[in-house]
Amino acid sequence: MNELEAYSQARSLVNKLGVKSPPVPIDRLAKALGVRIEYTPFDDELSGMAFMRDGKPVIGVNSSHHPNRQRFTIAHELAHVVLHRSKLEATVLIDKGKNFIPRDATSAKGIDPFEMQANAFASEVLMPERLIRQVLAESSRDIQDDDWLISIANRFRVSLAALQYRLARL
Template structure:
């Protein structure tokens, strides 16, 4: 499939599954790790900016005319930046009709009580740590170390810990 795409095709990118299928079709994986930046480039109206933000802010999604800008805190760890990209993409896909700006603080990571933030975290988690990939690593490759799983998928150990529990595995605390 060509890298070219129409605006109509973007209407299909409304679920994690549709985005994961697009990533597979376009070979947007480096082994098991999703090229989240490459996936975001499928949306012609989104630009990514790595910028210095207050340490308490992971990223933002803001509308500027016809474009949406995902700003990522360049001072944060690469794996946090990747999760932030997934989280902001979730806001774009799920919530862009609700607001023209989303500011995501470190406070909202983890167990947020805010439903929009929780939904965006879940979306990013399923996008960066899809069930089939995580299960394949655990079952087929017999990887039992949360840190090793996290490294293979390019996420933090805390995010991976949350995801494997969500998938029904017991972990050491």
Template structure:
């Protein structure tokens, strides 16, 4: 089975920036890719946005949200930047994510959002890193404390981690 385009794109970023362990510094990576990040206290419903104007790449992040959520927003918008450049050149892409679960899930209906979410999940919680923790540290994912400990390592929300682990298929 071939690897999905968005997953491969996230892995390319991880290897290009030689990330060896979590947490993945998404803000630093985005900036290194020439993207300007603007923080603002937007309406609570708005998670973030992305656009490209006259070649200038901008990601907007709602800084009223939890830092972990801001990291996910940056990763999601970075996914749009890498995967959907043409779209961002023609209009401002706004992510509302009224339903947090929808925003994290990769089973929604909009293919653009699914791609960006898959990219974000792989970038923030690379499969190889996660499997290493699950295997070597014999982590019990049923245990709430272990799960939040792992989420802290990756600087992601426990919910994001749960969604990520759900997507894993046992070999």
């Protein structure tokens, strides 16, 4: 498993779901994969977790976080379910802020490779390259234009930081 494989698995799942325009229905995708999502107001530093219960994958998400952040957490945990199943069968995976994309940078040095794969997967699931290119092609505005970027992030229901991270990797 590497980041490119993580992107390609994410792409094929979104294609199977037949998503034509943003936002990607992440809860519907989880359901289609037989994954249960549970919303709990965890401590702020805890974003989410993934574990097995009675042989079925469960994702826990911090319901006190911003809804767009919850979407990214769900997509990230879904990556662990899809890509890291043997690890998940053995243990409860807990994700704190440091396992995610840094808010103020487009690089992510020093993050565990499993977490990088999960972030790559989550990025492609929520911001499929095909849909991003489609939206970018609708306007001649520059991607340095913050208002334009914020409007795109809103359409995909992701944070601006997550969108910038995605654009930096296209």
